[in-house]
Amino acid sequence: MIGEYHLDFIPFEDDLLSLELDYTFKELYLDGDYTSIYYAARALMKLQTLFGLFPRVLGKGDCAKHLADMLLRMRREVAVDDPSSTLVVSQNIDSLIIIDRSVDLITPLCTQLTYEGLIDEVFSIRASHVEVDSSIVGPAPQKSAVGAPTSTSTTTTTTPSQPPPQPQAKKKKIALNSGDKLFAQLRDMNFAVVGSVLNRVAKRINDDYEGRHQAKTVAQIREFINKLGGLQSEHQSLRTHTGIAEEIMGVTVTPEFNKSLEVQQNLVAGVDVNTQNDCIEEMINRQVPLVQVLRLLSLQSLVNGGLKQKNFEFFKKEILQTYGFEHLQTLLNLEKLNMFVKQVSTRNPYANIRKSLRLIVDEVEENNPHDISYVYSGYAPLSVRLLQCVVTKGDNGIRNNGWKGYEDVLRMLPGKTFDEVQRKEDSVIRPKRLIQGQQPRVTLIFFLGGCTYTEISAIRFLAQQDDGQREFVIATTQITNGNSLLNSIMQKTEHPGVTAGTL
Amino acid sequence: ITILESYEKKDLESKINKLKVALKWYQDDKEHAFEAKAIDENIKLLQAQSQLEKDLNLPLIGLSLSETIHKCITSNNSGKANKLKSDFKIPDKRFWWIKLKALVEMRDWDELDKL
Numbered sequence: 001m002i003g004e005y006h007l008d009f010i011p012f013e014d015d016l017l018s019l020e021l022d023y024t025f026k027e028l029y030l031d032g033d034y035t036s037i038y039y040a041a042r043a044l045m046k047l048q049t050l051f052g053l054f055p056r057v058l059g060k061g062d063c064a065k066h067l068a069d070m071l072l073r074m075r076r077e078v079a080v081d082d083p084s085s086t087l088v089v090s091q092n093i094d095s096l097i098i099i100d101r102s103v104d105l106i107t108p109l110c111t112q113l114t115y116e117g118l119i120d121e122v123f124s125i126r127a128s129h130v131e132v133d134s135s136i137v138g139p140a141p142q143k144s145a146v147g148a149p150t151s152t153s154t155t156t157t158t159t160p161s162q163p164p165p166q167p168q169a170k171k172k173k174i175a176l177n178s179g180d181k182l183f184a185q186l187r188d189m190n191f192a193v194v195g196s197v198l199n200r201v202a203k204r205i206n207d208d209y210e211g212r213h214q215a216k217t218v219a220q221i222r223e224f225i226n227k228l229g230g231l232q233s234e235h236q237s238l239r240t241h242t243g244i245a246e247e248i249m250g251v252t253v254t255p256e257f258n259k260s261l262e263v264q265q266n267l268v269a270g271v272d273v274n275t276q277n278d279c280i281e282e283m284i285n286r287q288v289p290l291v292q293v294l295r296l297l298s299l300q301s302l303v304n305g306g307l308k309q310k311n312f313e314f315f316k317k318e319i320l321q322t323y324g325f326e327h328l329q330t331l332l333n334l335e336k337l338n339m340f341v342k343q344v345s346t347r348n349p350y351a352n353i354r355k356s357l358r359l360i361v362d363e364v365e366e367n368n369p370h371d372i373s374y375v376y377s378g379y380a381p382l383s384v385r386l387l388q389c390v391v392t393k394g395d396n397g398i399r400n401n402g403w404k405g406y407e408d409v410l411r412m413l414p415g416k417t418f419d420e421v422q423r424k425e426d427s428v429i430r431p432k433r434l435i436q437g438q439q440p441r442v443t444l445i446f447f448l449g450g451c452t453y454t455e456i457s458a459i460r461f462l463a464q465q466d467d468g469q470r471e472f473v474i475a476t477t478q479i480t481n482g483n484s485l486l487n488s489i490m491q492k493t494e495h496p497g498v499t500a501g502t503l
Numbered sequence: 504i505t506i507l508e509s510y511e512k513k514d515l516e517s518k519i520n521k522l523k524v525a526l527k528w529y530q531d532d533k534e535h536a537f538e539a540k541a542i543d544e545n546i547k548l549l550q551a552q553s554q555l556e557k558d559l560n561l562p563l564i565g566l567s568l569s570e571t572i573h574k575c576i577t578s579n580n581s582g583k584a585n586k587l588k589s590d591f592k593i594p595d596k597r598f599w600w601i602k603l604k605a606l607v608e609m610r611d612w613d614e615l616d617k618l
Binding site: 281284285286287313316317318320321322323324325328332 | 537538541542544545548566567568569593594596597600601
């Protein structure tokens with residue numbers, strides 16, 4: 001007996017749902033396997049039965065179009081199967097926006113600079129839990145106070161991009177969610193300001209502890225004791241995050257990190273390529289992990305519409321000879337995905353896109369951001385800029401004018417663009433927007449092929465703008481970053497010693 | 504294109520044979536001149552490695568070219584390393600990086616001084 005198990009969204013936060021399908025990117029774009037589109041459509045269908053039809057479905061990208069078509073078809077099938085169960089148009093959700101990962105591959109390749117994003121880059125977050133060395137976060141108290149830790153320590157032998165841990169090094173699993181108030185405050189911030197916030201919180205907690213000296217009367221003491229539990233858990237969470245932040249700091253001060261960050265920033269900003277090439281060559285010679293090299297090379301290829309023939313072959317040869325010939329397949333995969341290719345024409349769409357979508361913002365205030373570009377310290381994620389096209393007011397003050405006004409930009413990006421209106425079959429008139437006033441409208445955003453923590457942060461930032469008139473709910477097939485994205489398409493090697501960095 | 508299954512083969516002989524099949528495929532196709540060259544080099548590397556394994560009594564097969572050179576230097580066979588360098592036309596820059604790293608690892612400061 002073979003049944004069908006419907007994979008559904010797993011809610012991580014109030015505004016974040018994930019299907020946790022780790023390999024959708026590879027399946028969709030490399031293997032051409034569309035199974036995950038079907039899962040995504042099922043899950044979205046379920047949301048529709050719960051909250052009503054999405055009045056409008058917009059999106060960009062070929063696979064996104066597939067998903068939208070499938071969704072519309074499923075809805076018609078439901079109507080045929082059971083005519084009585086007509087779905088009404090949702091009053092809360094005003095539209096569904098589907099963004100295809102292939103439309104914006106640049107963003108995930110950049111190193112994330114928000115706190116949560118960096119945790120993901122350094123330790124990799126799995127299902128909103130992170131495993132770190134227990135020495136980093138200090139001894140755990142008996143009563144675990146952090147968020148909702150689901151598990152105690154486990155033993156693992158290796159974690160990538162960490163100093164070689166002692167065998168049997170104790171690992172501690174930490175839940176990262178908004179149950180931890182301090183983390184909720186820190187997660188979307190640029191890492192540059194995390195330190196000062198931690199400092200401020202530490203001072204405040206200290207002051208609160210000092211408060212006990214002022215307690216004179218029995219009532220005051222009781223009040224303090226009542227507060228104590230909260231204080232202790234805050235204290236523990238502070239210790240955890242200070243530990244993690246310190247560890248990340250250890251990585252971000254290394255020359256390798258800064259060099260590769262500098263290369264990235266120059267690349268996305270369109271600064272002359274030749275100096276970046278030297279940096280990348282040096283990285284290969286130093287035998288840094290291949291995935292880091294590929295991140296930069298793919299980024300370079302994407303922003304320049306390919307590499308010059310001479311450089312292209314040079315880097316390919318360097319990689320094969322340094323990291324092993326089996327990576328020929330890796331390189332072919334990247335080529336197939338159009339992520340690392342030879343330049344065919346001098347026309348470069350990215351330069352135009354960068355200009356028309358204002359992807360590079362020079363003045364960034366990490367402390368007091370006024371634009372989403374703060375998340376990458378100057379680069380605004382392309383995917384989120386696209387969202388902004390749809391959700392911000394048009395010139396005439398009317399929202400929901402869809403892609404209008406941005407047709408030129410969209411044409412430069414790969415994949416189809418679409419905009420469909422869903423309504424009840426029998427009634428042509430859309431239900432009037434009645435009781436609009438109080439409830440903020442919700443826009444559902446679906447990332448097909450994964451999104452990064454940084455994009456989530458950027459979208460949360462958008463939600464705070466606009467006077468809270470609009471809420472965003474983010475749904476995704478998985479949460480990804482440059483490393484996991486590339487790892488999924490890299491040729492796996494089994495012989496020992498070939499993994500870079502062993503020399 | 505996925506004839507690169509040869510990496511799953513355990514013994515050298517069948518590994519090389521598989522690669523030769525793949526090489527033929529690529530050679531027939533002008534578009535894939537680079538791939539053909541790469542596979543050709545790969546075969547040469549495996550052959551060189553097996554020869555070196557006999558000479559030096561070191562496990563080398565499965566390592567990348569740079570790692571092989573590294574091993575040669577650390578086992579005091581700089582001559583072999585230089586030969587690999589010229590056989591595979593390794594750019595000077597990278598070769599010196601490898602050499603530098605290897606010598607530092609061996610704490611061979613005298614040799615390092617000579618560079």
